[in-house]
Amino acid sequence: MPTMWASKTLAKTYQVLVLCKDAFETKGNYPSPVKIIKIGPKRLDFNEFANLSAIQKGRDYWEFCLSVFKFIENYRPEVLIVYYPVSFFIGFISAKLFKIPLLYYVNEYYTLSDLPKKLSFHYFYKLLEKILSKKADAIIDVEKNRLRLFRKFAHLDNTPSFVVTNCPLSGLEIPTRIPKILSQCKNQKKKILLYQGIISDGHCHAEMVRALIDLPEEVVLVLLGHGQPDYKASLQNLAKTNGVEHRLLLLDRVSPEELFSYIAAADIGLLLYRPKSLNSIYAAPGKLFEYLAMGVPVIYPGKTAIREIIGPLDVGEAYREETPEDLAKSVRYLLNRLERDPHIKKRARESYLQQFNYETQFAPVMDFIAQLIKSSSK
Known part of the structure; x- marks a missing residue:
C-alpha cells in the first residue's frame, strides 16, 4: 500500500513509474499518470528463490x-524511490550513473538473527542495504x-x-452503506469487534476467540482477511468448543474499496500482534490508521510502539x-468508555483528518524531492 499511496501523491506533481517484480501483486486503483511495469524473473518471489541453486540465484538476480x-x-x-532491498543495488547504480536523486524506503526492520537459514540470500541484500544506505539522498x-535503529x-x-x-x-x-452481514448485527444491537488483515497463528486470534467467553453476549468478533483454510477451521472449531460459534464471523478479504x-x-478495531521481533514491537501497521480514518477506536498490544501513537x-x-x-478486560473497559465518552470516535476521525493521512505525512518528503530536483538541474 505505501507504493500506491506514494505514487498517487507524487503523481499530482511528477510523472511516476512503478517497477514491480512479476511475482508481486500490481493490482490497485492507480491514477492514470502512473505507469505500472512488471520486470524481472518470476522466481524472485522469496519462497521460490530460496530453493534455487547459487548459480540460478545469481542468474535470476542479474536478469x-x-x-x-x-x-x-x-x-x-x-x-528514484527504491522500496525493497532486492532493488537497492541496481537502483543505486542507475541513480549514480544517470545522476538521478535516490530515496530508499525501508520496508521492514529486522536483524540478521531474525532471518530463517533457508533465506540466506537475505544476508546479501541486508549487507547491500547497510552499505548503500549511506549513499542514498534520503531514507524513509x-x-x-525503527528509523532510529536503522540509522x-x-x-x-x-x-x-x-x-x-x-496512513x-x-x-x-x-461510508453510509453497511455490508449486509454486519447490518444484521447492528439491527440486533450487537457490538462488533473487527480485525482485518492476515489471519494466521502469528497473531493472537485464538486468544481473542476465547476472550468472547468473558465478554457480554451482544459482543461479536469479526475476523476479516486472508488465511489458511486449516487455520480458519481451527478457529471455528475453537469457538464451537467454547460455545461462542454464533458470535464469530470469519470473512474472506474484500477489495480496498469495500474494506x-x-x-x-x-465498534472497536483490533490489533492482534504478538510483539516478538523488533519489527513487530516497533510496528505502525496500516490497519491502525485505517481504523482511525473511519473513527473507530482500537484495542492494541501495550508492549509495542503503537502506544506512543494511540x-x-x-x-x-x-492489553x-x-x-x-x-x-x-481491555475490550470491556473500552466499551464502557465508549458509553461514557461518545467523543472518542470523533477524536479518532480528527486524528486522520489533521495528521494521519498520507499527504500530510508525505509533505516533508515532497518538499525535499522538489529541492533535490532543483539542485540536480543546476
Whole structure:
C-alpha cells in the first residue's frame, strides 16, 4: 500500500513509474499518470528463490538488475524511490550513473538473527542495504523507533531521513452503506469487534476467540482477511468448543474499496500482534490508521510502539499480555468508555483528518524531492 499511496501523491506533481517484480501483486486503483511495469524473473518471489541453486540465484538476480537498468535508462525519471532491498543495488547504480536523486524506503526492520537459514540470500541484500544506505539522498521509514535503529545499523550520520506512517490518503468519507452481514448485527444491537488483515497463528486470534467467553453476549468478533483454510477451521472449531460459534464471523478479504465499509461498521478495531521481533514491537501497521480514518477506536498490544501513537490521542485501550483474560478486560473497559465518552470516535476521525493521512505525512518528503530536483538541474 505505501507504493500506491506514494505514487498517487507524487503523481499530482511528477510523472511516476512503478517497477514491480512479476511475482508481486500490481493490482490497485492507480491514477492514470502512473505507469505500472512488471520486470524481472518470476522466481524472485522469496519462497521460490530460496530453493534455487547459487548459480540460478545469481542468474535470476542479474536478469532482474538488467531489466531495471534498461527501464531507468530509457525512462530517466526525475527521482528514484527504491522500496525493497532486492532493488537497492541496481537502483543505486542507475541513480549514480544517470545522476538521478535516490530515496530508499525501508520496508521492514529486522536483524540478521531474525532471518530463517533457508533465506540466506537475505544476508546479501541486508549487507547491500547497510552499505548503500549511506549513499542514498534520503531514507524513509514508517515508524520513528525503527528509523532510529536503522540509522544506527547503517551508520547514517549525515543522511536525511523521514518518518512517513502507513496512513490512507486524505479525502476518505465514512461510508453510509453497511455490508449486509454486519447490518444484521447492528439491527440486533450487537457490538462488533473487527480485525482485518492476515489471519494466521502469528497473531493472537485464538486468544481473542476465547476472550468472547468473558465478554457480554451482544459482543461479536469479526475476523476479516486472508488465511489458511486449516487455520480458519481451527478457529471455528475453537469457538464451537467454547460455545461462542454464533458470535464469530470469519470473512474472506474484500477489495480496498469495500474494506472501509466493514471498518466503519465496527465498534472497536483490533490489533492482534504478538510483539516478538523488533519489527513487530516497533510496528505502525496500516490497519491502525485505517481504523482511525473511519473513527473507530482500537484495542492494541501495550508492549509495542503503537502506544506512543494511540496514547496521546486517547482513542483506544492497550492489553498487557496476549491472553484471553487481558484481551477481554481491555475490550470491556473500552466499551464502557465508549458509553461514557461518545467523543472518542470523533477524536479518532480528527486524528486522520489533521495528521494521519498520507499527504500530510508525505509533505516533508515532497518538499525535499522538489529541492533535490532543483539542485540536480543546476
